[in-house]
Amino acid sequence: MPVFANPLGLLALLGIPAVLAIHFLQRKAVELPVSTLFLLERTQRDAASGRRFDRLIPSIPLWMQLLAVLLLAWFLAEPRYQKSGSVQRVAVVVDSSASMQVFKTEAVARLTQAIPGLQGEAEQLEITLLESAPRRPRIYAGSSVVEMIAALTAWQPREGLVDPTSALRLARSLVSREGTVVYLTDTPQDAVPFDAKLLAVGEAIENVGFTGVSFSNVEGTLVWRAMVRNYSDKPASRSWSLQSSAGNTEPRPVTIEPGGLITIQAAFPKNAKNVRAVLTADRFTLDDTLPMVAPAPKPLKLFTATSQAFGDLSAKLLRALDSAEPSQDAASADLSLVTYDPLDPQLPPGNSVVFVEDSTQSGAYLKGGIVAEPHPLMDGLNWQSLLVRETLELQRLPSDEVLLWQAKRPLIFLRRTAATETAPPTQQLCFNFDLRLSNAANQPAFIVCLHRFAESIREAKVAPQSLNLETGQPIEIATAPQPPVKSEALDLSGKPMNSADFGQSGAAPLTPGFLTLRQGEAALLTSAVYFADTREADFSACSTTDTLGTASAAVLERHTQPDPWWRVWILLLLAFLLVAWKYTAPSDAAPRAMEPTR
Amino acid sequence: MTLETLQIAHATALAAAGRLRLPLRSKVWRGQAGEFSGGGTGSSLDFQDHRGYVPGDDPRHINWQAYARTGQYTMKLFREEVRPVVDLILDASESMFFDPVKARRSAELFYLISESCQSVGASITIHALRGDASVTLDPAAIRTHRWLETIRALPAADPAQAPDFSRLPLRANAIRVLLSDLLFAGDPDPILKFLGQRQGTVVIFSPFLETEAHPKWAGNYEFIDPERSTRHPHRIEPATLKRYLEAYVNHFSLWKQHCRRHQTAFTRIPAEEDLSTALFREAVPAGALEGG
Numbered sequence: 001m002p003v004f005a006n007p008l009g010l011l012a013l014l015g016i017p018a019v020l021a022i023h024f025l026q027r028k029a030v031e032l033p034v035s036t037l038f039l040l041e042r043t044q045r046d047a048a049s050g051r052r053f054d055r056l057i058p059s060i061p062l063w064m065q066l067l068a069v070l071l072l073a074w075f076l077a078e079p080r081y082q083k084s085g086s087v088q089r090v091a092v093v094v095d096s097s098a099s100m101q102v103f104k105t106e107a108v109a110r111l112t113q114a115i116p117g118l119q120g121e122a123e124q125l126e127i128t129l130l131e132s133a134p135r136r137p138r139i140y141a142g143s144s145v146v147e148m149i150a151a152l153t154a155w156q157p158r159e160g161l162v163d164p165t166s167a168l169r170l171a172r173s174l175v176s177r178e179g180t181v182v183y184l185t186d187t188p189q190d191a192v193p194f195d196a197k198l199l200a201v202g203e204a205i206e207n208v209g210f211t212g213v214s215f216s217n218v219e220g221t222l223v224w225r226a227m228v229r230n231y232s233d234k235p236a237s238r239s240w241s242l243q244s245s246a247g248n249t250e251p252r253p254v255t256i257e258p259g260g261l262i263t264i265q266a267a268f269p270k271n272a273k274n275v276r277a278v279l280t281a282d283r284f285t286l287d288d289t290l291p292m293v294a295p296a297p298k299p300l301k302l303f304t305a306t307s308q309a310f311g312d313l314s315a316k317l318l319r320a321l322d323s324a325e326p327s328q329d330a331a332s333a334d335l336s337l338v339t340y341d342p343l344d345p346q347l348p349p350g351n352s353v354v355f356v357e358d359s360t361q362s363g364a365y366l367k368g369g370i371v372a373e374p375h376p377l378m379d380g381l382n383w384q385s386l387l388v389r390e391t392l393e394l395q396r397l398p399s400d401e402v403l404l405w406q407a408k409r410p411l412i413f414l415r416r417t418a419a420t421e422t423a424p425p426t427q428q429l430c431f432n433f434d435l436r437l438s439n440a441a442n443q444p445a446f447i448v449c450l451h452r453f454a455e456s457i458r459e460a461k462v463a464p465q466s467l468n469l470e471t472g473q474p475i476e477i478a479t480a481p482q483p484p485v486k487s488e489a490l491d492l493s494g495k496p497m498n499s500a501d502f503g504q505s506g507a508a509p510l511t512p513g514f515l516t517l518r519q520g521e522a523a524l525l526t527s528a529v530y531f532a533d534t535r536e537a538d539f540s541a542c543s544t545t546d547t548l549g550t551a552s553a554a555v556l557e558r559h560t561q562p563d564p565w566w567r568v569w570i571l572l573l574l575a576f577l578l579v580a581w582k583y584t585a586p587s588d589a590a591p592r593a594m595e596p597t598r
Numbered sequence: 599m600t601l602e603t604l605q606i607a608h609a610t611a612l613a614a615a616g617r618l619r620l621p622l623r624s625k626v627w628r629g630q631a632g633e634f635s636g637g638g639t640g641s642s643l644d645f646q647d648h649r650g651y652v653p654g655d656d657p658r659h660i661n662w663q664a665y666a667r668t669g670q671y672t673m674k675l676f677r678e679e680v681r682p683v684v685d686l687i688l689d690a691s692e693s694m695f696f697d698p699v700k701a702r703r704s705a706e707l708f709y710l711i712s713e714s715c716q717s718v719g720a721s722i723t724i725h726a727l728r729g730d731a732s733v734t735l736d737p738a739a740i741r742t743h744r745w746l747e748t749i750r751a752l753p754a755a756d757p758a759q760a761p762d763f764s765r766l767p768l769r770a771n772a773i774r775v776l777l778s779d780l781l782f783a784g785d786p787d788p789i790l791k792f793l794g795q796r797q798g799t800v801v802i803f804s805p806f807l808e809t810e811a812h813p814k815w816a817g818n819y820e821f822i823d824p825e826r827s828t829r830h831p832h833r834i835e836p837a838t839l840k841r842y843l844e845a846y847v848n849h850f851s852l853w854k855q856h857c858r859r860h861q862t863a864f865t866r867i868p869a870e871e872d873l874s875t876a877l878f879r880e881a882v883p884a885g886a887l888e889g890g
Contacts, residue, residue: 023818030818031822031829032819032820032821033697034810034813034823035692035781035807035824035825036810036842037830038758038781039781039842039845039846040830040832040842041830042845043838043842043844059833060836060837584817
């Protein structure tokens with residue numbers, strides 16, 4: 001079948017009714033009394049009777065003009081025929097964001113409808129389906145539309161908001177400049193890069209969901225507080241209940257104003273598994289369930305070996321750190337607070353914070369500019385108001401990493417000790433001045449620096465912890481070299497999930513549920529994974545857009561060839577016009593409609 | 599047609615009648631006394647023959663000089679002088695008068711024939727025919743030009759049908775002059791047979807328009823039938839016009855062929871030309887008229 005490069009040329013077919021109308025009108029034009037009608041009707045009996053249209057059948061100029069109009073329309077429409085072996089490459093970048101779950105069926109249907117148009121007049125079609133999230137395997141690559149649809153149907157979008165630029169760049173490089181790149185999403189964009197076409201299949205649906213959870217201890221009871229948001233522009237009524245292995249609570253109704261946030265809270269059930277706060281389900285179900293575990297950070301044992309002069313500081317640090325507990329055993333402590341004794345310069349092993357204690361008469365204030373080295377412990381801290389008097393100094397090793405200078409004197413440095421066969425690596429944060437002879441205790445930077453160091457020690461500690469994570473959240477966990485860590489993921493109902501649902505390596509699964517990381521028999525991490533991406537839960541910007549259009553002229557020309565008979569059609573057109581003119585042109589001898597001579 | 603038009607046509611016909619007349623002398627006449635030699639013996643001054651007397655003969659025609667010489671009664675026979683008899687049959691259908699040119703030519707021929715007959719003292723009877731209706735006109739009405747009103751008022755059941763000649767009271771041994779455009783469907787043979795019966799001699803004058811013989815139609819027309827005043831839509835293509843012309847020629851060829859078979863003088867008179875010119879060119883060679 002030919003394809004028309006210029007379908008508007010078919011408008012020339014309107015000339016057919018025009019020609020017919022002219023012939024009909026022409027028929028009414030001349031009235032003539034004739035006495036020889038019986039002779040005329042004898043010769044023209046077939047045309048003189050019957051329907052009006054039938055009387056036009058014998059009209060040669062009419063048929064010539066109609067054929068000329070048909071040929072003209074054919075010529076103007078620029079018919080083209082398919083080239084054999086032509087291939088159209090199409091790369092479809094599918095929005096990986098979780099909100100696409102709602103519109104996946106519609107997306108599959110719309111893409112299926114659009115495929116013939118994308119193929120255009122090419123004989124073959126090569127389709128590549130990509131996720132908009134980078135570094136993901138292709139959903140499908142091949143030439144079978146059926147298999148492509150099956151792959152797209154089985155695929156699950158679970159990402160947060162993803163910038164499709166890199167995927168579109170990859171798609172464009174796959175199909176080259178001649179191919180077609182389609183971005184299939186639920187949220188239209190003003191401009192899609194890399195000359196991609198946009199196929200948006202979303203709609204602004206109503207959604208209410210959890211946006212986050214926090215925990216607090218109220219009179220010795222662990223209480224959870226969850227934020228619930230109504231993303232729509234209409235009031236929404238829902239009911240929620242707390243479900244766990246210990247049983248379910250009665251549903252409690254809540255009404256949320258348009259765009260409003262409410263907080264629901266309850267005591268966390270003790271000794272219960274699979275604890276979930278569940279909202280009445282809507283179309284977007286990912287944020288309707290909030291799995292929870294009782295948060296429990298890794299404990300940090302703090303050993304204090306300072307003089308009485310630093311007693312207050314040690315007590316403050318113990319109170320300020322979460323899950324910190326005092327320890328009397330230096331060997332089992334995670335962090336030690338020690339003072340430097342010049343008479344006994346040997347520092348204790350293990351992680352420690354070292355202060356200088358100078359009992360001598362106080363010296364002058366140090367002069368010179370205070371400069372912090374770039375280091376995570378120093379990042380963003382302001383030390384400029386720090387005042388330090390001259391005191392005795394720690395013995396600094398060449399391997400020590402100075403964090404803070406005043407002029408040429410190091411004020412704070414970090415000493416690292418490599419791991420040995422029997423001991424793990426350690427680090428010591430050394431304050432190379434006497435705190436009592438400075439205003440460091442009143443400096444926020446000093447407190448923050450201490451907290452950062454303590455938390456880095458806690459992070460490096462291999463110990464069980466319980467956390468509430470968001471889907472896809474990176475997980476940093478300290479592990480022993482051996483044995484290998486094994487993960488165990490359960491869905492919201494407590495059933496094991498497929499390994500494919502675990503998400504990226506080093507991150508929480510993309511599907512809400514429960515995750516446990518074990519090393520040997522010890523559970524290093526017990527966590528609940530919940531969906532709380534408010535950008536994906538907000539459907540107000542979703543709508544339907546289709547910029548696929550029709551195949552461009554360049555694509556059409558690449559896959560088709562022009563009508564090889566066009567010269568013949570032109571000659572025929574001229575021939576038809578000449579014949580019609582010959583029959584319709586008035587003769588020179590007499591007027592067109594013969595009137596009686598008077 | 600107006601009275602003035604008729605008067606002009608009459609004058610034209612009279613002028614032509616001075617130079618042309620019907621071929622009355624070529625026929626052997628019988629009947630009432632008149633100016634033409636009859637087929638039998640009569641009382642004219644022209645001697646014809648002698649024969650023996652038989653009882654019953656008029657004794658006034660006994661040739662007494664011959665009786666004196668021979669003693670036998672011998673009769674002198676003289677040529678008979680009779681009046682020609684002419685039946686003029688006028689086709690009064692609308693097609694003869696729908697066009698002013700053709701109507702005038704029809705009137706001129708009508709006047710020509712009637713005046714030609716009256717100038718030689720022929721006995722003329724004028725019949726007007728329109729479909730199945732007919733009327734016999736008073737010859738006196740010709741000079742008053744009221745004949746046209748009479749024939750246009752003829753009530754015909756179907757004015758488009760062929761003239762019904764069968765009801766005409768034609769006289770024996772007469773010249774029957776048919777003035778008709780012959781534009782009706784039908785076989786000429788029965789018409790000519792009827793007109794030629796009882797020793798009748800038939801002469802046909804057929805006026806025609808050039809637009810009937812050679813129309814220049816092209817395209818779509820609403821043809822109006824003058825007989826019935828009905829409208830007939832037609833699209834005329836060159837092929838259609840060609841077939842029409844063939845049918846027109848065949849129609850009159852058929853009449854001409856049958857006229858030849860029935861020894862009938864047949865002439866077609868174009869309406870657009872001058873009357874005398876057209877008659878000299880068409881009617882005289884055909885034997886329908888003869889020069890004075």
